[in-house]
Amino acid sequence: MKLTHIAAIAALVLGMTAPAARAHHSFSAEFDVNKPIKLQGTVKRVQWINPHTWIWIDVKKPDGTTEEWGVEAGTPNTLFRLGLTREALPVGTEIVVSGYEARDGAKRANGRDMTFPDGRKLLMGSSVGNDAQSK
Amino acid sequence: MRPAALATLLVLALVPLQAQTPAVKAGATGATKTPWGDPDLQGTWSNQTLTPLERPAQFKDKPVLTEAEAAAYEKQLVAAGDVDNRTPGTVQDVNLAYNQVWWDRGNKIVADRRTSLIVDPPDGRVPPLTPAAQKRREEDRKASDNEKSAASWLDFDVYSRCIIRSALPRLSTGYNNNYEIVQSPGYVAIMQEQMHETRLIPLGNQPHLTSTVRQWLGDSRGHWEGNTLVVETTNFTDEARGSTFQYATKNMTLVERFTRTSDRTIDYQFTVSDPDTWTRPWTVKMPWNRIDGLIYEYACHEGNLGLEHMLSAARAADRK
Numbered sequence: 358m359k360l361t362h363i364a365a366i367a368a369l370v371l372g373m374t375a376p377a378a379r380a381h382h383s384f385s386a387e388f389d390v391n392k393p394i395k396l397q398g399t400v401k402r403v404q405w406i407n408p409h410t411w412i413w414i415d416v417k418k419p420d421g422t423t424e425e426w427g428v429e430a431g432t433p434n435t436l437f438r439l440g441l442t443r444e445a446l447p448v449g450t451e452i453v454v455s456g457y458e459a460r461d462g463a464k465r466a467n468g469r470d471m472t473f474p475d476g477r478k479l480l481m482g483s484s485v486g487n488d489a490q491s492k
Numbered sequence: 493m494r495p496a497a498l499a500t501l502l503v504l505a506l507v508p509l510q511a512q513t514p515a516v517k518a519g520a521t522g523a524t525k526t527p528w529g530d531p532d533l534q535g536t537w538s539n540q541t542l543t544p545l546e547r548p549a550q551f552k553d554k555p556v557l558t559e560a561e562a563a564a565y566e567k568q569l570v571a572a573g574d575v576d577n578r579t580p581g582t583v584q585d586v587n588l589a590y591n592q593v594w595w596d597r598g599n600k601i602v603a604d605r606r607t608s609l610i611v612d613p614p615d616g617r618v619p620p621l622t623p624a625a626q627k628r629r630e631e632d633r634k635a636s637d638n639e640k641s642a643a644s645w646l647d648f649d650v651y652s653r654c655i656i657r658s659a660l661p662r663l664s665t666g667y668n669n670n671y672e673i674v675q676s677p678g679y680v681a682i683m684q685e686q687m688h689e690t691r692l693i694p695l696g697n698q699p700h701l702t703s704t705v706r707q708w709l710g711d712s713r714g715h716w717e718g719n720t721l722v723v724e725t726t727n728f729t730d731e732a733r734g735s736t737f738q739y740a741t742k743n744m745t746l747v748e749r750f751t752r753t754s755d756r757t758i759d760y761q762f763t764v765s766d767p768d769t770w771t772r773p774w775t776v777k778m779p780w781n782r783i784d785g786l787i788y789e790y791a792c793h794e795g796n797l798g799l800e801h802m803l804s805a806a807r808a809a810d811r812k
Contacts, residue, residue, distance in 0.1 A: 382648070382651075382652040382798040382799065382802060383636070383639045383640075383652070383802065385640060386639040386640045386642070386802040386805060386806070387798055387801045387802045387805055404795065406794060406795030407789070407790050407791050407792050407794060407795055407796075408654065408790070408792045408795065408796060408798065409795070409797070409798060411795075411797070429797075429798075431595075431667070432667055432668060432790070433788070434667075434668050434685065434788040434789075434790060435595075435596045435667040435668060437788065438596065438785065439596065459801060459805065460640075460805030460808060460809065461801065461804040461805040461807070461808040462808055463801075463804075465801070
């Protein structure tokens with residue numbers, strides 16, 4: 358079976374079952390899918406605001422200067438339930454962010470993947486416990 | 493009267509009336525009563541579930557799964573929703589936009605192992621849309637595609653604008669699927685974490701508002717049928733994109749039923765009808781499960797930078 362066939366079938370199966378992915382706003386209206394970016398820096402401040410948390414990091418450039426980048430993350434309520442609290446992401450923490458640059462050219466990106474430098478994820482899994490009734 | 497019988501009467505007279513009422517035992521059905529005698533729905537609840545609204549084609553003739561099938565299906569759904577392991581470029585990937593950090597969808601289907609939240613029609617599918625509703629759906633899709641070149645905040649839907657999360661009724665979504673119910677004599681209040689809206693539902697036989705008054709969450713009136721809270725909502729508005737349920741008109745009627753079935757579960761059902769949208773009414777049944785945590789604030793307007801950034805992106809595109 359050709360790879361494209363496998364991909365097509367996988368897409369079909371996922372299309373039937375995957376929950377709708379709709380965050381608070383249109384991703385493609387805010388960020389540029391043609392401008393992937395990888396940032397490594399230290400957490401300077403975190404805005405625990407709704408509807409999206411913003412993590413601001415200082416990124417060291419090759420010439421030794423630093424640049425401040427804003428990274429859009431999930432809603433604070435969800436992050437809190439998942440265990441990402443103020444204590445879990447203190448100022449000075451080094452993180453690696455993969456995402457896409459803002460369409461308006463500002464130094465902002467979406468935080469598609471955020472990890473610690475050793476590859477560990479900031480968060481794992483879901484906040485949901487196994488409620489006996491239906492979860 | 494014999495002394496023993498007299499003593500029994502005296503004891504009964506001394507016991508408060510409330511204690512004599514043959515209350516439904518909590519634990520058996522969980523249907524406890526408020527101090528003023530209404531069924532007690534109070535607490536914090538979540539309608540999070542992986543069960544899809546509509547029955548997927550793979551379960552066409554299978555409304556309920558076996559335990560083994562349900563376990564396998566849950567695994568399949570969790571894997572499909574795991575955006576960390578998605579295939580780049582697929583529709584599910586949403587342009588590589590959001591990874592698992594964003595989502596809180598849960599990992600279970602409904603406890604009765606149904607393959608769709610829709611229980612009527614029996615095929616578990618939304619009834620066919622009328623031609624007018626199909627046109628509305630098409631227009632909405634076009635408007636959504638045009639957000640990249642939006643001229644104004646008015647070009648965005650009610651969700652992006654932080655007005656309401658979506659029209660009633662609410663289905664399970666990606667995160668913050670939490671509700672708090674508070675009751676007082678004559679009223680039931682339901683606070684929805686996303687967007688921190690409270691529905692204030694008067695009980696009794698009060699008529700709906702006049703049809704010229706239209707509200708984002710409509711106009712709700714409730715009454716009790718046994719242990720079930722029945723809420724009818726009308727007077728919706730089509731003032732902004734996304735302010736009606738799916739592709740319905742503002743004249744849709746929503747009837748919701750809340751029944752406490754255990755200490756930790758409310759059986760929630762709703763029926764929507766709108767002859768201008770669907771060829772017949774349809775009904776959803778889904779549990780609201782108690783959560784042990786709190787509802788948190790979701791003051792969406794305060795930090796709605798997304799709207800500002802989308803508009804600045806559109807203006808940057810104009811300048812190119």
